[in-house]
Amino acid sequence: MTIRSMLLEAHSRAQTEAVAAYIGKSEARLNELIGLFLYDEYRVVQRAAWPLRLVAEKYPRLVEPHLEAMVRRMDDAGIPVSVKRNVVGILQYVEVPERLHGPVMDVCFRLLEDVEETVAVRAFSMTVLANLAVTYPEIKNEIVLLIEDQLREGATPGFVSRAKKTLQALSKPGNKVK
Numbered sequence: 001m002t003i004r005s006m007l008l009e010a011h012s013r014a015q016t017e018a019v020a021a022y023i024g025k026s027e028a029r030l031n032e033l034i035g036l037f038l039y040d041e042y043r044v045v046q047r048a049a050w051p052l053r054l055v056a057e058k059y060p061r062l063v064e065p066h067l068e069a070m071v072r073r074m075d076d077a078g079i080p081v082s083v084k085r086n087v088v089g090i091l092q093y094v095e096v097p098e099r100l101h102g103p104v105m106d107v108c109f110r111l112l113e114d115v116e117e118t119v120a121v122r123a124f125s126m127t128v129l130a131n132l133a134v135t136y137p138e139i140k141n142e143i144v145l146l147i148e149d150q151l152r153e154g155a156t157p158g159f160v161s162r163a164k165k166t167l168q169a170l171s172k173p174g175n176k177v178k
Contacts, residue, residue, distance in 0.1 A: 003032050004040070007047040016047075020054035025062060030055060034066045038073055042080060049086035056090040064094060071100055074107045081118055084111065088124040092177075096132065105132055105139065112146050115153065122150075123162035127177040130166045140170050 006019050023029040033055070037048040056063040063070075070087045073079065088111065096104050108125040111117050126147065133140045147163045155163065169177045 003029065003048075004036055004044060007036065007044055007051075011047055016050045016054065019051040020058070023051065023055050025059055027062065030062055030066075034069070037083070038069055046080045046082045049080075049082045053086040053089050057093050060094040063090060064097070067091075067094065067097065067100060071103050071107060081121065084121045085118065085124065088121055088128060091128045092124055092131070096128075101132060101135070104128060105136075108132075109142070109146070112143075115150065119156050119158045123159060126162055126166045130169050130177045133170060134174055134176055137173070144170060 003019060003022070006015065006022065009015060019033075023033055033048055033052055036044050037052055038045075040048070052063070067090075070090065074084065074087055088108065091104060091108075108128045112122050112125040112129065114122070126143070129139065129143050133143060144167065147167060151160065151163055166177050
């Protein structure tokens with residue numbers, strides 16, 4: 001059975017976990033999943049995103065060679081929200097290479113300031129930006145202003161919760177959001 005056929009077989013947490021377990025630490029299987037995630041049809045791309053995130057959480061170094069392609073994918077028009085949610089979710093768990101700091105900050109600032117974006121995507125973007133602010137303290141004020149603006153506009157409980165954690169981490173030098 002191929003990873004693609006596994007993804008199309010069912011869309012459930014159990015199937016997602018089965019795909020992630022099948023990939024495990026295998027670079028070859030991860031490469032196959034990355035190919036599906038980056039280049040296949042909409043439904044396959046959408047379904048490949050979640051197991052990719054699960055693999056990245058468990059084996060962050062395994063996905064590092066693919067981060068640049070994933071970050072570039074974020075600029076594609078019409079990108080499914082599941083792709084955005086899972087790529088930014090992955091960026092929370094991995095050490096973002098220095099060469100990608102600028103593009104990642106650009107993507108995350110855009111996503112965070114877009115009030116039409118889903119709460120999960122904006123919350124994950126907050127975390128990624130706050131973690132990069134450890135290296136680039138000059139971005140802290142911009143992050144704080146964006147968060148405070150959105151809190152004033154009225155935010156969901158999920159956004160408020162992540163905002164509190166992020167603002168707390170930003171107030172202490174060298175703290176990352178967990």
